[in-house]
Amino acid sequence: MGVVVERSRGKILLAFLGSVGFVVLSLAILTVGSASSLVVGVLGALTFGVFAVGWLLLLFRGGPGLVLDDDGFEDHSSGVAVGRVPWTDVTSVDRWGAFGSAFVVVRVRDPAVYLARLSWLARPAAWANWRMVGSPVTLGSVGLRTGFDHLHGLLLDGFERHRLRPRRAFDDDVGGHR
CATH class of the missing domain: 1.20.5 (Single alpha-helices involved in coiled-coils or other helix-helix interfaces)
Structure with missing residues (x-):
């Protein structure tokens, strides 16, 4: 991918x-x-x-805002970006919008793992996201060179590709350990 x-x-x-x-x-x-x-x-x-x-x-900050591959994605698109998320941790990719803003909500198996990665400053915002939309992993297109629909499509396509791949027993490990 x-x-x-x-x-x-x-x-x-x-x-x-x-x-x-x-x-x-x-x-x-x-x-x-x-x-x-x-x-x-x-x-x-x-x-x-x-x-x-x-x-x-x-x-x-240097480097790209988002990198997607066959194993997951690396998010550095905002101040509450959680870093690497393996597709094996993702349970769904949804859209959420309010107050004129739209976000891609990536629901993960163990949200606490992703909260623990964040700085003390970013953690309260990600925790609020978790409580409000069901996941601390949210991505907006504001800081990226793409529109919201394209961003949502990229993440949904990556997740669907992963789901359609032949499953192996160790794909169910939380954290993507292999």
């Missing part, structure tokens, strides 16, 4: 600038002076500040 999807520096830069814009807006909300504006302003500035830092770090 062997497919490489590069990062999109332009899309990442726009996401960074959007996050910075929301930080500025959140700080402006603080000037209203009410108790609710204080809460909204602080939470907004902190949340979008973390997003801005994540996009900035991703902007300067």
Whole structure:
């Protein structure tokens, strides 16, 4: 199979600038002076500040954003990317969308394994993904040089190819151990 999807520096830069814009807006909300504006302003500035830092770090990270092969995929497309996911760990590939954003949800056999790989900063976001959509392994097309439908198609095709291959007894091992 062997497919490489590069990062999109332009899309990442726009996401960074959007996050910075929301930080500025959140700080402006603080000037209203009410108790609710204080809460909204602080939470907004902190949340979008973390997003801005994540996009900035991703902007300067080298290498491709996503690599798919016959054995699985390597995800480095976002700040909550989990790295290597063998097809033997994948139970389904689905679509999920809300608030104008769409994600590919890759459900895995043992989500805790993938949460444990992440940094202390990325783990809460991945845990929230797990609770909200059923998996900590989610991919968006925002940081990649591809559209969402193509991204979903690539992952679904890789998973289906794996499922159609003749099965071997050790393919059921969690973690893809052989």
